[in-house]
Structures are given as structure tokens and as C-alpha cells.
Amino acid sequence: MTEAAWDSEPHQRTRRDHTTEKAEDYVEAIADILDKQDTCRITHLAKQFAVSHVTVHRIVERLQNEGLVMTKPYQPITLTAKGKRLASMCRQRHKIVYRFLLAIGIDEITAAMDAEGIEHHVSPTTLKRLEELAEELAG
Amino acid sequence: MTEAAWDSEPHQRTRRDHTTEKAEDYVEAIADILDKQDTCRITHLAKQFAVSHVTVHRIVERLQNEGLVMTKPYQPITLTAKGKRLASMCRQRHKIVYRFLLAIGIDEITAAMDAEGIEHHVSPTTLKRLEELAEELAG
DNA sequence: CTCCAATTGTAGCAATTGCTACAGTTGTGT
DNA sequence: ACACAACTGTAGCAATTGCTACAATTGGAG
Numbered sequence: 001m002t003e004a005a006w007d008s009e010p011h012q013r014t015r016r017d018h019t020t021e022k023a024e025d026y027v028e029a030i031a032d033i034l035d036k037q038d039t040c041r042i043t044h045l046a047k048q049f050a051v052s053h054v055t056v057h058r059i060v061e062r063l064q065n066e067g068l069v070m071t072k073p074y075q076p077i078t079l080t081a082k083g084k085r086l087a088s089m090c091r092q093r094h095k096i097v098y099r100f101l102l103a104i105g106i107d108e109i110t111a112a113m114d115a116e117g118i119e120h121h122v123s124p125t126t127l128k129r130l131e132e133l134a135e136e137l138a139g
Numbered sequence: 140m141t142e143a144a145w146d147s148e149p150h151q152r153t154r155r156d157h158t159t160e161k162a163e164d165y166v167e168a169i170a171d172i173l174d175k176q177d178t179c180r181i182t183h184l185a186k187q188f189a190v191s192h193v194t195v196h197r198i199v200e201r202l203q204n205e206g207l208v209m210t211k212p213y214q215p216i217t218l219t220a221k222g223k224r225l226a227s228m229c230r231q232r233h234k235i236v237y238r239f240l241l242a243i244g245i246d247e248i249t250a251a252m253d254a255e256g257i258e259h260h261v262s263p264t265t266l267k268r269l270e271e272l273a274e275e276l277a278g
Numbered sequence: 279c280t281c282c283a284a285t286t287g288t289a290g291c292a293a294t295t296g297c298t299a300c301a302g303t304t305g306t307g308t
Numbered sequence: 309a310c311a312c313a314a315c316t317g318t319a320g321c322a323a324t325t326g327c328t329a330c331a332a333t334t335g336g337a338g
Contacts, residue, residue, distance in 0.1 A: 010255030011164065011188050018157070022325080025150065043285065049150050055326055057287070062324085074286055074333055101265060104272060110264045116149030121256025125249045126240060133243060161295080182315060194296055196317065201294085213303055213316055 014121070021120045024090045025049070026059055027068055030079055031087035039076040093127060094119045100130040103137040160259045163229045164188070165198055166207055169218055170226035178215040232266055233258045239269040242276040 029048050033040040042060065046053040060077060063069045068083035079087060097119045101111035122130070168187050172179040181199065185192040199216060202208045207222035218226060236258045240250035261269070 010252045013252055014256050019324090041285075042287095051325085052327060053286070054288085054328085058325075104268050106265050106268060110262050113149045113152055114260060114262050114265050117152065117260025118257050121253060121260070123249050123253050126245050126253050129243050129245060158294090180315075181317095190295085191297060192316070193298085193318085197295075 022059060023063055023066065023068060024086065024120060026063060027079065027083050027087045028090040028094065030069065030077060031084070031091065034079070040078070041076050045077075090119070093122065096127055096131045096134065097122060099138070100134040103134040161198060162202055162205065162207060163225065163259060165202060166218065166222050166226045167229040167233065169208065169216060170223070170230065173218070179217070180215050184216075229258070232261065235266055235270045235273065236261060238277075239273040242273040 026045065026049075029045060030040050033044050033048070037044075042053050042056045045056045045060070049056070060069060060071060063083070064071060067080055068086060069077050070080055071077045094115055098111055098115040101114055102108065106114070165184065165188075168184060169179050172183050172187070176183075181192050181195045184195045184199070188195070199208060199210060202222070203210060206219055207225060208216050209219055210216045233254055237250055237254040240253055241247065245253070
């Protein structure tokens, strides 16, 4: 493996991250909405992400093809078992990153901003360490 | 501002991040290559990012429109003053994130991977704290 | 039941980032 | 000087994620 090829590995992972990032965000948001309300509709997600309902529609379509959500025309959106697992994982990861940022003294607004961007790029290894550190610093 | 609208702010920032992320990656890579060699060519970047030269060509084109790089047909790529400033900022930020990850005990390979993904999503506030923490932990 | 507002779906556009295939340049070696 | 290899550019395709404008559905109010 050449040096350049080795260096390119992180970028390749970043590309993969971006492919799944939207799926993770949406599944996480759907889980959050279904916690507060009984139904999750395209409109709710459009408001949440501040995009048009058309954009949401097509992303939900893709998520359905990937087996993460279920929906029928003009009907609300629900999570499949696979979708629920992914949502659970994402929310846990998000919470850990957010708590870590708070633990090191970042204000809530900035922590929320940064957590949203960072969460998708944290490996399990790093996530574990952040969790430990948050506990040490908070405890 | 509704609750949903408030929640959507981090996602909006994530979208902005993605728009500039590529520019930052490329400018940073160009600076790195120009440190080691006398010229930076499309081929070098294509190897670095493991994409086709066509993809690089169009991204470099965009960077030139944004005033970050300079290049003429069939000629090497150089950074403008603006590009150099951006590269410098990115490299510093990258270094801080990477060092922080090492300081908390992440192995070099994982740290390199995670730093690449995380760096673009760290606010100045958080970056400063990570720098402080890395110094404390490293002693 | 009918009509209307809200919601969802569809058509069609743009920008970005990938690709392959092919065409044009450049510079080196003979 | 010329040929060839390496590099760069162009054409044209696909997927993703944005949008507006318009069509269709649903469900509730009257």
C-alpha cells in the first residue's frame, strides 16, 4: 500500500459516513417524534430539518428501500425493527457525544450544534473513551 | 421560533459544513503536497482521495471560482493567499483534534480516521477546549 | 355528502460528486 | 523531430439532495 493510498483511507470513510449520515439523522428524528407524538408524518420531518416535504419524501423512500422505515401513500411513517435498532444506536451515540461536550464545559447550544455534526464520525473506540471521560469529569 | 425550528439549526449547520468540507479537505491536501514536493497536480490529489482525476478536476475548478486555488490548463495547482489561510486554519484544527484523540488514548490509526471526519464539525469554542484538554492530559 | 385545508405525491429543474470513455497536451527520450 | 506515456480536459451517465409548481388524497367542518 502506497503512502498516498494509506492517507486516503480516512477520506473513504468520510464518504461512507455521508452516505449513511442522512439515514441516521432521519431515523433518529423519527424515533424522537414518535416518542412525543403518536404519529410521524413527512411534514414533521420537513419542519425538523427545515427542508421541503419533497426532499423528505424522497429520503423516506430511500429509507424504505433500505428497510429502515415503513409507510404507505398518504400515511404516517413507522420504524422497522432494523430502523429502531439504528435509531437506538444513534441516540445513544448522540447522547454520549453531547454529554461529553457538556462535561468539558461547552455551552448547551454549541454542544448541540457540534454533537450533531460530530456524532456520525466517531468510531466505537473513540465513543467509548468519550463516555468514560464524560463520567470521570462529571462524576 | 418553534421548537422544531430550533432543533433544525444544527442540521442546517451540518449542511453548510458539507458544502465547505470538500474545499477544506482539498486545500489542506494541496498544502501538504506542496510541502513535500514542488508541484501539486490533479493526479496527486486523485491518488490522495482515491477518486478519479475527473472528480478532482471539477472540484479544483470550483475552488478556483471561489478564489482558493490558481491553475491554468495542463498546469500544476497553487494556492492563493486566501487558500493558504484556509489551509493553515484547517491544518491547525486537524492537528488539535488529532492530538486530542491521541491524548485521550486513541490509537494513531483510529485517531487519524476520526480526526478526518470530526474536524469539519468542531466549533471554535469546542476546538479551544480540546486544545486545552490535550495539553493537560499530555502534561 | 360536499367542500376545503392540510398533507402527500409527481414532474422537472439545479448543484455536487462520483464514474467510464475518449480527446487533447506536454514533455521526455530516442 | 517525432512518438509515446503520462497527464489533463471534455462528454455524458448516475445518485443524492435541494427547490418550485402543480396534482392527488385524506379527513374533518358544515
